[in-house]
Amino acid sequence: MLSSNDPNRKSWVEVPPLSDFPIQNLPFGIFKTSNRSPVAGVAIGEYVVDLAHLQDHGFLDSVDLPNKVFHQKYLNDFLSLGRKKIREVRECLSNLLKAENHILRDHASRKIALVPMHDVEMIMPVRIGNYTDFYSSEEHATNVGSMFRDPKNALLPNWKHLPVGYHGRASSIVVTGTPVRRPKGQIKPPDVASPIFSPSRKLDFELEVAFITCGENALGDRVTTEGAEDMIAGLVLFNDWSARDIQQWEYVPLGPFLSKNFASTISPWIVTLDALEPFRVEGPTQDPPVLPYLTFTGIRNFDIHLEVFVLPKAGKETSISKSNFKYMYWNMAQQLAHHTVNGCNIQVGDLYASGTISGPTPGSYGSLLELSWNGEKPLTLSDGTSRTFLHDNDTLIIRGHAEKNGVRIGFGSCSGKVLASHE
Amino acid sequence: MLSSNDPNRKSWVEVPPLSDFPIQNLPFGIFKTSNRSPVAGVAIGEYVVDLAHLQDHGFLDSVDLPNKVFHQKYLNDFLSLGRKKIREVRECLSNLLKAENHILRDHASRKIALVPMHDVEMIMPVRIGNYTDFYSSEEHATNVGSMFRDPKNALLPNWKHLPVGYHGRASSIVVTGTPVRRPKGQIKPPDVASPIFSPSRKLDFELEVAFITCGENALGDRVTTEGAEDMIAGLVLFNDWSARDIQQWEYVPLGPFLSKNFASTISPWIVTLDALEPFRVEGPTQDPPVLPYLTFTGIRNFDIHLEVFVLPKAGKETSISKSNFKYMYWNMAQQLAHHTVNGCNIQVGDLYASGTISGPTPGSYGSLLELSWNGEKPLTLSDGTSRTFLHDNDTLIIRGHAEKNGVRIGFGSCSGKVLASHE
Numbered sequence: 001m002l003s004s005n006d007p008n009r010k011s012w013v014e015v016p017p018l019s020d021f022p023i024q025n026l027p028f029g030i031f032k033t034s035n036r037s038p039v040a041g042v043a044i045g046e047y048v049v050d051l052a053h054l055q056d057h058g059f060l061d062s063v064d065l066p067n068k069v070f071h072q073k074y075l076n077d078f079l080s081l082g083r084k085k086i087r088e089v090r091e092c093l094s095n096l097l098k099a100e101n102h103i104l105r106d107h108a109s110r111k112i113a114l115v116p117m118h119d120v121e122m123i124m125p126v127r128i129g130n131y132t133d134f135y136s137s138e139e140h141a142t143n144v145g146s147m148f149r150d151p152k153n154a155l156l157p158n159w160k161h162l163p164v165g166y167h168g169r170a171s172s173i174v175v176t177g178t179p180v181r182r183p184k185g186q187i188k189p190p191d192v193a194s195p196i197f198s199p200s201r202k203l204d205f206e207l208e209v210a211f212i213t214c215g216e217n218a219l220g221d222r223v224t225t226e227g228a229e230d231m232i233a234g235l236v237l238f239n240d241w242s243a244r245d246i247q248q249w250e251y252v253p254l255g256p257f258l259s260k261n262f263a264s265t266i267s268p269w270i271v272t273l274d275a276l277e278p279f280r281v282e283g284p285t286q287d288p289p290v291l292p293y294l295t296f297t298g299i300r301n302f303d304i305h306l307e308v309f310v311l312p313k314a315g316k317e318t319s320i321s322k323s324n325f326k327y328m329y330w331n332m333a334q335q336l337a338h339h340t341v342n343g344c345n346i347q348v349g350d351l352y353a354s355g356t357i358s359g360p361t362p363g364s365y366g367s368l369l370e371l372s373w374n375g376e377k378p379l380t381l382s383d384g385t386s387r388t389f390l391h392d393n394d395t396l397i398i399r400g401h402a403e404k405n406g407v408r409i410g411f412g413s414c415s416g417k418v419l420a421s422h423e
Numbered sequence: 424m425l426s427s428n429d430p431n432r433k434s435w436v437e438v439p440p441l442s443d444f445p446i447q448n449l450p451f452g453i454f455k456t457s458n459r460s461p462v463a464g465v466a467i468g469e470y471v472v473d474l475a476h477l478q479d480h481g482f483l484d485s486v487d488l489p490n491k492v493f494h495q496k497y498l499n500d501f502l503s504l505g506r507k508k509i510r511e512v513r514e515c516l517s518n519l520l521k522a523e524n525h526i527l528r529d530h531a532s533r534k535i536a537l538v539p540m541h542d543v544e545m546i547m548p549v550r551i552g553n554y555t556d557f558y559s560s561e562e563h564a565t566n567v568g569s570m571f572r573d574p575k576n577a578l579l580p581n582w583k584h585l586p587v588g589y590h591g592r593a594s595s596i597v598v599t600g601t602p603v604r605r606p607k608g609q610i611k612p613p614d615v616a617s618p619i620f621s622p623s624r625k626l627d628f629e630l631e632v633a634f635i636t637c638g639e640n641a642l643g644d645r646v647t648t649e650g651a652e653d654m655i656a657g658l659v660l661f662n663d664w665s666a667r668d669i670q671q672w673e674y675v676p677l678g679p680f681l682s683k684n685f686a687s688t689i690s691p692w693i694v695t696l697d698a699l700e701p702f703r704v705e706g707p708t709q710d711p712p713v714l715p716y717l718t719f720t721g722i723r724n725f726d727i728h729l730e731v732f733v734l735p736k737a738g739k740e741t742s743i744s745k746s747n748f749k750y751m752y753w754n755m756a757q758q759l760a761h762h763t764v765n766g767c768n769i770q771v772g773d774l775y776a777s778g779t780i781s782g783p784t785p786g787s788y789g790s791l792l793e794l795s796w797n798g799e800k801p802l803t804l805s806d807g808t809s810r811t812f813l814h815d816n817d818t819l820i821i822r823g824h825a826e827k828n829g830v831r832i833g834f835g836s837c838s839g840k841v842l843a844s845h846e
Binding site for chain 2: 129165170219246
């Protein structure tokens with residue numbers, strides 16, 4: 001095990017018991033404050049460590065880094081240094097922050113380098129070049145297929161042979177906290193002959209996890225399942241907001257478009273694959289066997305608890321779903337190998353989302369479409385109101401963490417409040 | 424009519440009779456030479472005008488421009504100045520290059536500013552942030568629907584109510600001249616129970632025209648059909664290479680993915696909407712009437728002749744299709760209005776492709792899928808060989824131009840040679 005993952009390691013920065021950000025995590029993000037332009041930071045406890053300040057003052061000199069690489073408003077240039085360099089920086093920080101290390105702990109820079117989390121605004125960590133959404137949860141695909149096609153043949157013939165995916169919109173991916181405007185569009189209620197123009201009446205979330213890339217392959221080359229994880233910097237939580245009524249009318253024959261591209265929300269911290277190393281877990285058995293280019297060795301799923309909450313305008317949060325990233329039928333290494341087997345080129349800062357992560361039981365479904373079974377089974381919130389889909393002024397929150405041996409590696413939250421459509 | 428479009432206007436630069444690039448065109452691109460790093464240029468006759476040199480030496484001083492805006496390897500920053508500023512630069516160049524103007528004509532800079540086209544390499548003109556492909560030719564959608572679904576109900580119910588579109592892959596868009604590797608992937612021939620892994624046996628082109636944006640709307644806002652053209656810098660030719668066998672197996676339910684994202688090719692020059700102004704033409708009648716947000720005033724289609732050629736390894740070019748951009752059922756203003764009606768945000772440097780442009784007759788179909796009717800009707804090339812789909816070492820070339828009153832506004836070529844799959 002990497003020393004930075006040692007469950008006994010402690011930091012001189014105080015870390016509250018249920019914090020997402022112990023010294024074993026150290027996820028990367030971009031933050032700003034009222035008097036600090038956007039720079040790169042790392043989360044620990046209730047602080048953000050200002051990496052630009054640390055680099056400027058020599059605390060990272062043990063790692064060979066381009067000048068001012070943490071002063072930029074996106075992490076892309078840092079990520080482009082690759083998985084190994086990202087690991088070196090995280091190791092260096094882990095040493096700098098460990099309880100026994102006095103260098104920063106007892107230095108005047110400490111007060112500047114550690115910024116209280118409540119003073120910062122987290123912004124988009126990467127300039128996302130390309131965004132792909134997979135569809136890799138068998139339970140989700142089965143649920144959707146049962147609802148809209150045939151329960152007996154819910155999975156389409158290709159589903160167990162390849163990780164189905166499609167391209168999404170990069171421009172409208174926003175960071176947690178950004179309000180989301182209810183989209184308008186064409187919908188066709190069953191009782192009318194022609195479509196009408198209306199605010200979506202079936203605004204939904206999708207519970208997903210996404211990975212962000214730190215490597216590239218040349219156009220025409222491929223990435224193998226063995227090499228795939230070297231291309232992955234880390235993970236974020238992802239809400240693929242969806243307007244089900246717009247989707248149902250528009251999606252044939254080329255897939256979802258305006259039903260998805262009005263917004264997607266990510267959590268602000270890139271949790272490195274290195275930090276998640278202790279949480280590997282076997283994925284589901286793949287039967288029928290996959291084609292050779294999709295075979296893999298090792299353990300490629302990750303045990304990450306996921307939970308979804310709705311916070312109504314006046315009321316408290318209600319947990320509406322508990323799922324887990326481990327349910328993915330297709331793992332990330334397979335997704336990248338498939339994505340590139342035709343020579344498609346991955347770029348640094350791309351985002352690849354899992355698709356809705358539904359578990360085997362109704363309480364673990366990853367969308368309101370499934371939780372309410374397309375409106376047939378309303379959910380009751382703690383304030384006594386009910387939901388089939390999202391109301392205006394609802395805030396949808398996704399949280400996630402892995403936990404083992406007393407160490408909790410979390411993501412922070414992925415949240416967005418629904419605003420009413422423009423008049 | 425803008426003076427820069429006057430058919431009587433002549434340049435002191437010699438322009439051969441069938442040139443795509445008279446003084447009425449002046450399209451923008453990025454070029455490099457053996458001793459010049461990438462900079463912006465404009466085509467005229469058989470020369471590229473070096474805009475970086477012109478700016479450095481004061482020839483563009485009548486236009487207020489950011490310093491070194493033409494020294495960058497992409498046009499994005501220039502395009503971000505907006506439609507009006509792009510027009511001012513084109514007008515300024517039109518004046519500088521007109522026969523009567525001696526300023527550059529008789530200046531020592533002339534020899535440096537005018538680079539012979541055969542000495543330059545054209546590279547990607549923009550860093551494409553987002554790429555959307557529409558499906559806006561009724562004839563194409565009808566042909567595909569007839570082949571794969573039901574000839575009597577070839578168009579799906581939504582097709583005449585909205586411009587169907589989907590997101591494509593930005594990273595793999597390449598400039599003319601870039602070879603394209605035949606993709607491998609999963610295909611499922613009808614005679615086998617499970618998919619096999621194979622080089623595509625049905626590699627195809629798609630004849631398209633794409634527009635590139637020079638404006639942005641905030642996330643949550645929309646662009647109207649009236650405002651849409653202010654967001655469009657200009658057009659390029661576009662080949663949406665497609666692997667039909669991979670597509671047929673993978674595309675349900677979320678649309679094409681690996682069958683498309685291995686490569687798309689654009690022509691190198693952004694032909695401005697201003698240069699195409701004289702070529703507006705009424706589009707097809709839209710029946711049933713469209714929803715109010717898709718209505719428009721004015722003439723929004725463009726009469727642009729398109730032609731497709733196959734050049735086999737040993738042989739001459741054979742023309743295999745003649746089509747026209749005017750056939751589009753949905754125009755660009757409608758496409759942008761639809762794309763943003765849900766609040767989706769357009770960015771500078773996005774690319775929006777028309778979808779395959781097929782005309783009403785078999786000789787005007789915009790793909791081999793249609794021209795060979797999915798392999799049933801092979802085409803014969805001038806060397807006597809036949810094609811249902813593309814062979815290795817075939818070069819596929821798209822050319823296009825508008826013509827009126829003796830003025831020909833062309834695009835240059837959009838070409839790519841098919842390389843055999845990697846072993």
